[in-house]
Amino acid sequence: MSGLKILDFSTLLPGPLATMLMADLGAEVISVSAPGRPDLMNGYPPIIDELGISATSAWLGRNKKTICLNLKKPGAVAAVKKLVHEYDIVVEQFRPGAMKRLGLDYETLKKENPALIYCSITGYGQNGPLMMRADHDINYVALSGNMLMMDREDPQTLSIPNFHLADIAGGGYMATISIIAAVQYRERTRKGQYVDVSMFDGILPFACVEGAGVLASRKYPKGWENLTVSGIRNGPHYDVYETSDQKYISVGPLEPKFFANLCIALELPEWADGSILHQDPEHLRIVLRKKFKERTRAEWAEIFSKTEACVEPVYDVSEMCASEQVVARKMTPQVPIALDREKSIEQIGNPVKLSESPVEYRHTAYPSGYHTRDILGAIGFSNQEIQDISQ
Structure with missing residues (x-):
């Protein structure tokens, strides 16, 4: 993906994951943070001493540059408008309408660059009765039908996935796929476009087997009889069993x-x-x-x-990281620490495997805002202006 330049306004997990995957594949990514708006991902211990940020943030910011902009200031908005002439893919993760209020929505920025690809990642997309609703991963899993599909023998006890199904699969992965499709379209037509990613939409296919049957018959299989017989649901030969050592x-x-x-x-x-x-x-x-x-x-x-x-x-995460299969697939690479390339840390690798253009792990994340002065100075902003719009 060399030659693609991305401005990433997202925080937490979905958007940063998508842009990290693309950065590993060669895209040039600038992560834009806001003063006074800390990213919750940076609160997950441990902290990487050399960087002063969490291991999670050091992973999500891999291969990226980072600047700090106060988007409520006109000068910061002007800086973004200059940057989109060169950084022609935008990723944002605010609620619908937030970027428009800042003067940084797709319709505004495409006037600066008609070839702009602009990706918005939200819980429910840009339309529908839930579009403005504040929810999290657990809520998307519940509404998508997937939570009830994780029930066990006791129908009163529901399983809550202890992983970020909607954030990663519905958000990060779907944003990556959607942006690549938009880039392919632009290669053919020279036209940019708006990309509407809904994390809720993205996990609906996890209910595909059951959903296909419901949509075809308009009947919901009580007790999952048909699936239990085949073993897909609650069959004794599709289950987890305890061993003598409580594993x-x-x-x-x-x-x-x-x-x-x-x-x-x-x-x-x-x-x-x-x-x-x-x-x-x-x-x-x-x-x-x-x-x-x-x-x-x-x-x-x-x-x-x-x-x-x-x-x-059944492995825990530490056992997974040390497993022969993970090592063989090079899924825990050593990544140089951004501020001290003589040192490195292990990180979760990129699952994309390409024979002719493999991913590269150039460096971990930098501390937030590290490149602000260099990048904004290069597009004509003075030191005083940079100080003003980054605070």
Whole structure:
């Protein structure tokens, strides 16, 4: 993505993740922060001493430059209008209408650069009855139908995902895909466009299997009977079981051949034909719970490493980072610290793998506003003007 220049006005996770992915791929990104408006991502410990920012911020700001602008000041607005002549992709993450009140909306900025690609990331998009509503990841997951799909045997107990489903998949990834599509369109037509990313829209496809059936039949499968039989929902052969050392193993042999391998490995060959799944699935669940309690997680992992049964250990994040698969895929690269390139820290890598143009990890984030004077000075602002509009 070399040659693409992005102004990133976003904070928290969705927008910064999208622009980081593109920066890893060669885009030149300037992150624009506001004085007196700290980014909550910088409050997550630990703090990188050399930078004075959190490890999370050091990751999200990877390969970017950073300036500080008080967008409520006319001079700062004028600076942005100058920058969009060169930085021709804008990413912002305010509520609908906020950038317009600042005089920095798409319609205004495209007058400065008709080829501008302008991406707005919001919870619910730029229209609809919820467009102005203040919500977070948990609310998008709830409204999208995905939370109820995580229920277990007790319908009164709902599972809350302890990860940022809407922020990352619905926001960061969808913004990246949408911007790349807009860039491709501009390459063909020389026309920019407005990109409306809704985090809520972005996670609706997670309900695709069930949603397709509901839309086709207008019926909601009570108790998920059809999906339980296939094992996709609450089937005993698509579940997590505790081991003797209070750790867990994941079991997912949906296909008959894999289920047969599971039964053989567990010394239950009489069930290898799969008939137990239809005759008495709850008895199977009871037996599996008892069986997996007989050995440690490591012992079961060793046993199932020798057969294809779709059985794998449940890792915590530290175990994931140290796993052979993650290392082999180079997903925890050493990244030079921005202010001391002799030192480096491990970070989560970029999942994009391209044979001819691989990602580069040039440096971690800089402290917020580090490049303000250099970048604004280069477009004609005096030191006094820079001081005024950055405070």
